[in-house]
Amino acid sequence: MSGPGQYLSDVTQGVTRPEDLPKAKVIQRSHNFPHRPCPFCGKSCFRNRTGERILHDVGDLVAGRPRDIHIVYSQHRCTHCRKYFNADMSDYALPKAHYTHRVVALAVRLVVEDGLPY
Numbered sequence: 551m552s553g554p555g556q557y558l559s560d561v562t563q564g565v566t567r568p569e570d571l572p573k574a575k576v577i578q579r580s581h582n583f584p585h586r587p588c589p590f591c592g593k594s595c596f597r598n599r600t601g602e603r604i605l606h607d608v609g610d611l612v613a614g615r616p617r618d619i620h621i622v623y624s625q626h627r628c629t630h631c632r633k634y635f636n637a638d639m640s641d642y643a644l645p646k647a648h649y650t651h652r653v654v655a656l657a658v659r660l661v662v663e664d665g666l667p668y
């Protein structure tokens with residue numbers, strides 16, 4: 551059983567090529583909906599197409615395996631506002647981010663706790 555103070559070998563030790571790092575565990579998620587309310591006017595809007603987004607997440611820190619969350623999401627078009635918008639994914643990450651909220655929170659905590667410069 552592992553715990554604080556117990557020595558665990560670093561699985562990334564000696565690895566110089568990114569492709570040799572422990573593989574991320576892939577998690578499938580769906581934010582694919584036939585209709586979503588327009589964020590500007592509230593009108594219910596049909597799905598226009600779907601997309602896929604990959605978010606890097608904190609996974610098993612002991613085994614050194616991160617998680618990659620593959621999210622299939624719907625994109626919608628509001629015929630009233632003539633705007634496109636995606637199904638809300640703010641529960642996972644900020645718009646356009648490649649990392650989840652959990653990764654960002656952990657990174658910020660590490661910088662603050664170790665007194666590293668931003």
Ligand SMILES: [Zn+2]
Pocket residue numbers: 588589590591592593628629630631632
């Ligand atoms: Zn609208």
